[in-house]
Amino acid sequence: xxxDERVFLMGEEVGEYDGAYKVSxxxxxxxxxxxxxxxxxxxxxxxxxxxxxxxxxLRPVVEWMTHNFAILAMDQVINNAAKMRHMSGGQLKVxxxxxxxxxxxxxxxxxxxxxxxxxxxxxxxxxxxxxATPYDAKGLLKSAIRDDDPVVMLEAELMYAWxxxxxxxxxxxxxxxxxxxxxxxxxxxxxxxKPLKVVMEAAKVLEERGVDVEVVDLxxxxxxxxxxxxxxxxxxxxxxxxxxxxxxxxxxxxxxxAVGKACFDDLDAQVEIVTSEDVPMPYNHTLELAVQSSxxxxxxxxxxxxxxx
Amino acid sequence: MGVKRPRTQRGERSDRDLYMKFLRExxxxxxxxxxxxxxxxxxxxxxxxHLYIGQEAVAVGSIAAIDLSKDYVVTAxxxxxxxxxCGMDPKVVMAELFGKVTGCSRGKGGSMHxxxxxxxxxxxxxxxxxQIPVGTGVAFAQKYQGTGGVTLVYFGDGxxxxxxxxxxxxxxxxxxxxxxxxxxxxxxxxxxxxKKVSAVADLYKLGAAYDxxxxxxxxxxxxxxxxxxxxxxxxxxxxxxxxxxxxxxxYKGHSMSDPAKYRTREELEEYKRQxxxxxxxxxxxxxxxxDEETFRSLYDEIQxxxxxAVAFAExxxxxxxxxxxxxxxxxxxxxxxx
Ligand SMILES: Cc1ncc(C[n+]2csc(CCOP(=O)(O)OP(=O)(O)O)c2C)c(N)n1
Numbered sequence: 015x016x017x018d019e020r021v022f023l024m025g026e027e028v029g030e031y032d033g034a035y036k037v038s039x040x041x042x043x044x045x046x047x048x049x050x051x052x053x054x055x056x057x058x059x060x061x062x063x064x065x066x067x068x069x070x071x072l073r074p075v076v077e078w079m080t081h082n083f084a085i086l087a088m089d090q091v092i093n094n095a096a097k098m099r100h101m102s103g104g105q106l107k108v109x110x111x112x113x114x115x116x117x118x119x120x121x122x123x124x125x126x127x128x129x130x131x132x133x134x135x136x137x138x139x140x141x142x143x144x145x146a147t148p149y150d151a152k153g154l155l156k157s158a159i160r161d162d163d164p165v166v167m168l169e170a171e172l173m174y175a176w177x178x179x180x181x182x183x184x185x186x187x188x189x190x191x192x193x194x195x196x197x198x199x200x201x202x203x204x205x206x207x208k209p210l211k212v213v214m215e216a217a218k219v220l221e222e223r224g225v226d227v228e229v230v231d232l233x234x235x236x237x238x239x240x241x242x243x244x245x246x247x248x249x250x251x252x253x254x255x256x257x258x259x260x261x262x263x264x265x266x267x268x269x270x271x272a273v274g275k276a277c278f279d280d281l282d283a284q285v286e287i288v289t290s291e292d293v294p295m296p297y298n299h300t301l302e303l304a305v306q307s308s309x310x311x312x313x314x315x316x317x318x319x320x321x322x323x
Numbered sequence: 324m325g326v327k328r329p330r331t332q333r334g335e336r337s338d339r340d341l342y343m344k345f346l347r348e349x350x351x352x353x354x355x356x357x358x359x360x361x362x363x364x365x366x367x368x369x370x371x372x373h374l375y376i377g378q379e380a381v382a383v384g385s386i387a388a389i390d391l392s393k394d395y396v397v398t399a400x401x402x403x404x405x406x407x408x409c410g411m412d413p414k415v416v417m418a419e420l421f422g423k424v425t426g427c428s429r430g431k432g433g434s435m436h437x438x439x440x441x442x443x444x445x446x447x448x449x450x451x452x453x454q455i456p457v458g459t460g461v462a463f464a465q466k467y468q469g470t471g472g473v474t475l476v477y478f479g480d481g482x483x484x485x486x487x488x489x490x491x492x493x494x495x496x497x498x499x500x501x502x503x504x505x506x507x508x509x510x511x512x513x514x515x516x517x518k519k520v521s522a523v524a525d526l527y528k529l530g531a532a533y534d535x536x537x538x539x540x541x542x543x544x545x546x547x548x549x550x551x552x553x554x555x556x557x558x559x560x561x562x563x564x565x566x567x568x569x570x571x572x573x574y575k576g577h578s579m580s581d582p583a584k585y586r587t588r589e590e591l592e593e594y595k596r597q598x599x600x601x602x603x604x605x606x607x608x609x610x611x612x613x614d615e616e617t618f619r620s621l622y623d624e625i626q627x628x629x630x631x632a633v634a635f636a637e638x639x640x641x642x643x644x645x646x647x648x649x650x651x652x653x654x655x656x657x658x659x660x661x
Binding site: 026027030031034052053054055056057058059082083085086119120121122123124125126260261262291292293294296297298299300301304305 | 433
């Protein structure tokens with residue numbers, strides 16, 4: 015925002031309340047109400063207004079209080095933001111960022127606790143990023159703001175409490191580049207966003223059992239860095255994809271298919287996926303934990319592709 | 324229509340039963356919610372828990388004006404009060420808050436998703452404004468089936484700006500649906516003051532664009548809410564949807580995690596002086612309809628009822644793991660398992 019006057023933030027409670035999840039803390043004081051704008055609760059309306067502002071020369075950052083409420087704005091994102099460049103034969107550009115928390119939370123039941131990554135990943139014309147560390151979050155957000163296309167950023171709700179190194183100085187994490195978060199030789203576990211933590215824990219458990227896991231963090235769901243994914247699988251010959259969305263038509267099932275197709279000759283086992291159970295999220299905590307990907311489920315899937323069980 | 328003032332300034336003895344019912348239900352909601360807050364503090368209840376304390380007169384006064392054998396109630400996530408005012412069993416509501424299988428939604432819904440089909444209470448919606456078209460659809464079914472029933476749809480001052488509200492009102496009007504919209508203007512949508520995000524300060528006027536009459540009522544006065552809803556309901560039964568704006572106030576933060584720093588202590592105190600329970604109690608005492616002893620014993624009785632609800636919730640079973648696959652489809656499990 016300091017660098018580019020055209021960048022502004024708008025959404026519910028982003029200003030005076032400092033952000034429902036405190037992501038925009040201090041921005042109103044720093045940049046004033048012209049650039050940090052509290053909206054009514056009208057997701058479709060303010061998202062569309064952001065898109066209009068973007069095609070007319072501004073660079074909006076639209077915060078959705080959570081992705082659950084972005085469902086109301088889907089028409090504007092899918093039918094307008096994603097398609098305007100194409101429909102206008104390249105005359106228009108839509109440099110806008112849509113961001114907010116996504117994914118399972120705690121004790122919130124089904125309308126407030128769901129991963130909607132697949133809905134955005136499905137749409138040509140959008141870019142979709144999902145950081146798994148504070149470092150990546152800063153770098154990806156900056157890249158997203160500078161990008162000339164609409165970028166949807168998925169910030170896992172429970173990750174806001176996570177801590178990690180974030181350099182003060184300027185740096186960018188490129189959109190479309192996956193990251194090897196842990197090199198290994200026996201199996202590639204491919205994931206993104208919050209499940210990275212579960213995967214890293216599983217890798218530790220597996221290490222004790224003599225299994226060397228390579229962890230690929232996608233970071234960007236669209237474009238998808240198939241080069242990094244495939245070269246990892248060609249090295250390890252086995253793959254498990256871990257995701258917190260539902261299994262049907264989800265990010266994991268797509269990545270697993272892509273790996274199966276491109277690396278067929280290199281694979282020593284079928285590709286496994288670990289996802290949310292195929293149910294709406296229940297409120298009860300025991301059930302909601304059982305619905306989600308866990309260390310045990312990842313360890314079991316890795317054991318299957320290694321024929322350890 | 325316009326701004327409503329309570330018509331009956333003096334209580335009549337014949338109204339005593341009704342006022343006692345108001346008092347009992349408002350007290351039940353108040354004590355239940357205070358207990359829920361305590362249980363939340365003890366982590367027996369998790370997630371978002373939006374308390375209704377301060378707003379009791381709205382649910383109690385309006386729901387008393389309908390006939391739940393044929394009428395319906397639909398609301399949002401701040402739903403414990405409406406649930407109890409519809410006669411839902413406090414035990415079952417508390418058990419749902421605890422996530423137990425004995426809760427009304429089998430532990431799958433929690434605080435924001437109370438439902439009781441038998442009691443004609445249809446939720447419990449967590450998406451701001453989403454219940455407005457849904458409630459309008461319930462009214463559509465009532466008209467279609469010729470039941471003679473109406474639907475009361477509740478939402479906040481924040482929800483009124485959703486497209487869902489405007490689209491629903493338009494269709495309610497063109498199809499002459501038996502629906503009463505109750506906007507509970509508690510003045511804050513999370514940390515946002517309603518005047519800051521509304522093009523008009525008097526929300527009851529928003530019906531005018533759809534030729535739907537609007538009424539403003541003092542939402543801290545249960546009798547006024549009851550009267551205004553009664554009138555609106557009779558018009559709605561004739562096919563004239565009505566919008567009621569009840570001016571009220573929530574004493575607590577938006578949810579249990581909100582310290583409500585955006586408002587002043589004076590503002591809160593001002594509304595506490597108009598407390599709906601206190602006001603009805605004083606009124607009844609002045610009219611000779613209530614004495615302190617009767618009030619005390621009512622209070623104690625309700626306190627016991629709330630304790631029983633907690634004991635029931637505590638002792639109930641957790642839902643078994645396999646129940647996660649249930650209630651997704653009507654028939655057999657059709658869940659994807661790899
Ligand atoms: C579509 C949608 N957007 C945002 C939210 C987050 N949210 C929950 S309650 C709320 C404020 C609603 O205020 P109001 O309608 O006045 O009702 P009140 O909470 O005061 O009863 C917001 C923004 C949501 N649940 N759904």
